[in-house]
Amino acid sequence: MANILKGKEVVKKVKESMKRDVKDLNNRGITPTLAIIRLGENPDDIAYERSILKNCDGVGIEGEVYEKDENISTEDLISLIEELNTDNNVHGILIFRPLPKHIDEDIIAKTISPLKDVDCMNPLNLEKIFEGNMEGFAPCTPKAAVMIMDHYNIPLEGAHVVIINRSMVVGRPLSMMLLGKNSTVTICHSKTKDLKGFTNSADVVVTALGRPKYVTDEYFNEKSVVIDVGISFDENGKMAGDVDFDNVSSKVEAITPVPGGVGSLTTSILLSHVILAAKSL
Secondary structure, rough: OOEEEHHHHHHHHHHHHHHHHHHHHOOOOOOOOOEEEOOOOOHHHHHHHHHHHHHHHHHHOEEEEEEEEEOHHHHHHHHHHHHHHHOOOOOOOEOOOOOOOOOOHHHHHHHHHOOOOOOOHHHHHHHHHHHHOOOOOOHHHHHHHHHHHHHHOOOOOOOEEEEEEOOOOOOHHHHHHHHHHOOOOEEEEEOOOHHHHHHOOOOOOEOOEEEEOOOOOHHHOOOOOOEEEOOOOHHHHHHOEEEEEEHHHOOOOEEEEOOOOOOHHHHHHHHHHHHHHHHHH
């Protein structure tokens, strides 16, 4: 049976650090505050919002929700963001995505102050990652994947890591983070020929396909470390990762579960960015 790389231990460590930082900020008269912008009443957004607010309460962060009609104009949304950009009592800004189709997401991303961009939407923050600067606001999901590997002492220096995702949200920034740790990185995607050949030769495989249980034991060897970033639902409506966990966990060396793996850490990282912003502003 593989070593199960659970996110719970890492979450506990991050939250303990946040609580110490919040106490220090409070002693300076600062309450770290996150502004959440939600457009419309999408049930998934509302559920995520509740989860974030609960986690905010748990570490001493103030969460403020700005609910707007989903038909809001790009101009009005820009005005709200600019108002929050200049509010010294707001340290982080989070906008639930995807945005409605009539909203120009590129303009919105560039409008958020890079100093308050805790979800790493602004291209200036992404640019820092590609320049090798990991000290700011990195995308939460790839950062969570790296933190889990660091916590469990997965050797990354010199390791061959295959990432099955080429998006700007996961695959590309993750590749930069791993290059910063001296890994050798291969990015694969839906057009990759002989995907199994790449994954079987890798030391670490990170998958973010969004296809439940798509990746079977044929993709791995007995020394594989598998980081499953995919979150979707199987035919029974049960949350599942990209990897067929029951089938693969008996073969590989280590694997993250879904749920309870990378995804369980992402909200904590988001909130840690709010604290980082509060300390910097």
